[in-house]
Amino acid sequence: MIFGLTFEKLLVIGVIAAMLLGPERLPKYAELLARAVKRGRVLLGTAKERMQDELGDDVDWRTLDPRQYDPRRIIREALLDDAPVAPAASASAAASPAPASRPVPETFRPGTVPPFDSEAT
Template sequence: MIFGLTIEKLVVIGVIAAIILGPERLPRYAAMLAQAVKRGREMLGTAKERMQGELGDDVDWRSLDPRQYDPRRIIREALLDDTPRVATASATASAASSAQAAPVAAPSAYTPGTPPPFDSEAT
């Protein structure tokens, strides 16, 4: 299936072209189509050779894929990442000692009629 064209659609297009062009012009247009396809293949082959010549044979195509920068894919992979984060023993020990040294008070609930808490570093 090329560009959404199936075999049946190509046959219908061919029959319509044969009817419209007629038997005297059809061979000439078929030869022109064959030449265009041949030139297209040659151009594609030349472009492929040139790209391999400039980039080399050991190209990592995954690193050149622009789909890797899709924000939806990045977020999906980040959310579905099941690898646990391993904390080091020194970080755990320092966190435990700081929690014992300076306990953090839980934020108090907001009461109506008083001004809301303001964090000057957040703005």
């Protein structure tokens, strides 16, 4: 299904085109359509060969997928990722007194209600 066109829709378009063109011009336009399809296949084939020549055979297509840059997906993954783990304390840090630290905020989990401040603007 290309551009939402099903076989039935293509058949209706073909019948309408045949009626509009008439029996005299229909063979000429059918030949032009066949040539255009063949040329399109050749162009796609050469583009595919050129891409394989330039990128090689061991291409990871997932890295070239433009859907990975969808802002909605990036934000969703950032919100649902686990909180980063604090690095382990080294021996030199253990010898010095620990500075007063802020409490670590809870991570957002799916299905929980995030905190809400009614006075915030």
